[in-house]
Amino acid sequence: MNTAVAKARTADHNNIDDTLYVSDFGLKPNTKENAVQAVYQALKKAKGMKNPVLAFAKGRYDFWPDKMLERTYFESNTTDNNPKRLAIFIETMQHLTIDGKGSSFVFHDRIQPITIEKSEQIVIKNLAIDWEFPLTAQALVVDTNSNYLDISLDAKQYPYSIVDGKIIFSAEGWKGVITGVMEVDKETNLIAYNTGDNPSALGSGWQKYTAEKLGKDIVRLHYAFKRKPAKGNILILRHNDRDHALMFINESRNVHIQDVNAYHCAGLGILSQYAENVSFERVNIVPNKTKGRYFSGHDDGLHFSNCRGTIKVEACMFEGLMDDPINVHGTYVRIIRKLGSNKLLCRFMEHMSTGMPWARAGENIAFIDNTSMKTVGNTTVQAFKQISTTDFELTLTSAIPSTIQEGFGLENMDWTPTVLIRTSTFGGNRARGVLVSTPKSIRIEHNVFKSSGSAVLIAGDVNSWYESGAVTDCLIKGNKFLSSCNNSLYQFTEAIISIFPEIPVMNEQTDRYHRNIRMEDNVFFAFDYPILFAQSVDGLSFKHNQLHRSYEFKPFHPRKATFTLIGCRNAQILDNTIDPELLGKNVVLEYMDTHDLRLQDDFILSH
Incomplete structure (x- = not known):
């Protein structure tokens, strides 16, 4: 050497x-x-x-x-x-x-x-x-017509053929047909305005297209597309698992x-x-x-x-992701059957989250009422036995309470993290920005959001995605939410910040699912009405934020309130700086009384 x-x-x-x-x-x-x-x-x-x-x-x-x-x-x-x-x-x-x-x-x-x-x-x-x-492709929009769409496809980067009128991408042992299309603004790198999942970039029925190759790199897609992408923009073509x-x-x-x-x-x-x-x-x-x-x-x-x-x-x-930049969650499982005084047959319900070692001896689990999503008891694991990729047996150290029913959910409380997300940039991505569900401390600080959908989503459900983690301590502070936030519709995009646990039965008596969520010293540039949507939170605070009106996009969201609070308790919206041109400047309450909210004078209650 x-x-x-x-x-x-x-x-x-x-x-x-x-x-x-x-x-x-x-x-x-x-x-x-x-x-x-x-x-x-x-x-x-x-x-x-x-x-x-x-x-x-x-x-x-x-x-x-x-x-x-x-x-x-x-x-x-x-x-x-x-x-x-x-x-x-x-x-x-x-x-x-x-x-x-x-x-x-x-x-x-x-x-x-x-x-x-x-x-x-x-x-x-x-x-x-x-x-x-890559196992995703892109195309340049060359021309649009009432009956067809012309795109330019680089066959060197994205090898393809046309079989029975459909574009088939294939290389190095794999192949795939187009399963999803997103439109990206070529100048801003953002998902094109109002082209999320509803409506899609090409409108409903786009899969009925028939492809025809016109010449070098040019493919004509014959179909009366319900929505036309802008000439010069980019179509992202998803085609693999x-x-x-x-x-x-x-x-x-x-x-x-x-x-x-x-x-x-x-x-x-x-x-x-x-x-x-x-x-x-x-x-x-x-x-x-x-x-x-x-x-x-x-x-x-x-x-x-x-x-x-x-x-x-x-x-x-x-940037450029076809789903969420950050997602933090646990996994709810369902009680299928009681096998004995302290033994349960349980099941992974989400088909893309199965086969995991869900629990170990000595770990603490919680019983969850799947209708109210209320925690109705706790116990400790004695043994975990895998039966199949979806089913497992859980032996507990104590007898199962008589109030626990088949169909209830279980949450493993030993696998819940503390989360710190700061000084990061969330650019143009297909869906939301940060999804987070955990009962431990959450800090989302000094980030910049340009999310196509909601910038922050705090959810939780035991009936659909089965992603667990009722929040107990969350601070969202010092962030910038730019005007592109929530400019397209996806699941749960009720506002720029969306707190949306899926609770099947919601009324005045329903227990609060989340607790202690604070939004402080943030700057919002909102082109549309909804800035905050919050459901089932005890201890909700929105203080010392700056709310600016943006004119970059036209308002389109079905919600016409700046704030929508559903079934919250101990809420306050105070000491915020408000642009006189801000849309709405109103608060809608559901399953709440006015005494549940302390509200600054700049906003009005509406129904």
Whole structure:
């Protein structure tokens, strides 16, 4: 080894014995050779080291599915196409750092790039992730007509054919038909105004199109589309399943991801499941602009299912996602049958969240009335027995109360995290901004939101998505909510901030589901009426915020109130700075009395 290389390695890491270089395993950058086996061998050797650092010389590294490890994983909110093919597999390791040194990791076919399994003290940093042929496509709108739509498709980036009048994308062993279409404003990078899920970018019935190739890169879609996209805008064409994550952090703890650019994934971005203490710093899930793309991930950006400890997201950026940038939740399961005095048959109800190890001996669980969503008791797990991917038996340390009925829900209270999200940017993404449901402390501070739907959604339900976590302590402070927020309709987008637990029976007597949610010192630029929608909150505070009127878009939302409060208690809307031109300046109350709300004089109650 020459002196210069030795000095460089020493500068990278104080203990050279702990540093491995993939080049020492025969892997060189920019060759397009398959990196999989060399990385496997390097990680195998790293297992015997105390504080291993696996370093890559800066460049491009390609990962192909040949000779790849395969594992069966049941990943939350992901299609159970098994086995998963694992490119970089970190299993039962401690104190490992993977340093890409600014490298690009390029993947081929359907692959899970990075999997962290039963490990702790793991750092992934200084790299970019992309696909040679992404499992999403885009097209330029060239012309529109009452009976057809002309688009330009780059066949080099998005290989396709036309079969029986339909566009079929295929490359490297996969293929897919178009299942969803989004329109992006080419100049602003935002989802086009009022083109969310309702109405869609092309209107209802768009799947009846017939495709015809006119010439190089030009395809005509014959159909009287109910909605016409703007000429010059971009259509995002979704055409594949969400069958793997970009990174899967499973049953691991103290994992830190920093300085990572994630340009694409066919499923969730970074999925943390039964993980403890995970943090993200300068992680950007954004389109690869060097390739002219306007999309990034196929679904959520950072997804947290049944985690605990602290989730920390700082100085990150999210843009071009086809679902929510951040989603934090637990998993409700349903009681199917009582098998004995202390034994239950339970079921995962959401078809993309099954097969997980839902509980362990000694963990605390809560009984949930599925009609009122009220917690009606607690108990402790004695044993968990998997029956199938959907069903399991739960043995409890005490007798089941007679008031607990089949059909009620269960929540695992031991897997609930504290959440800190700050100084991050939520750009143009298909759905909402931050979804968060956890009973531990939540802080959403000093972020910028340009979300197409609601910027913040606090939900919870035990009858539909089965995502658990009634909020008890949430502070939303110092954020900027720009005018693009809530400019399209998606599920639960009742306002810029939407607090919307799905409670089947709601009336004056219904117990409050969420508690202690405060919104302070934020700045809103609202083009439409609804700024806050809140249902079933005890202790709701909206204070010291600035409410500005924006004229960037035309109002369209069916709700015509600035604030809608349903079944809330101990609410206050006080000391806010109000633009005289702000729409509405009104508050609608349902299942509440006026004494449940302290209201500043600038607003009026309406019915």
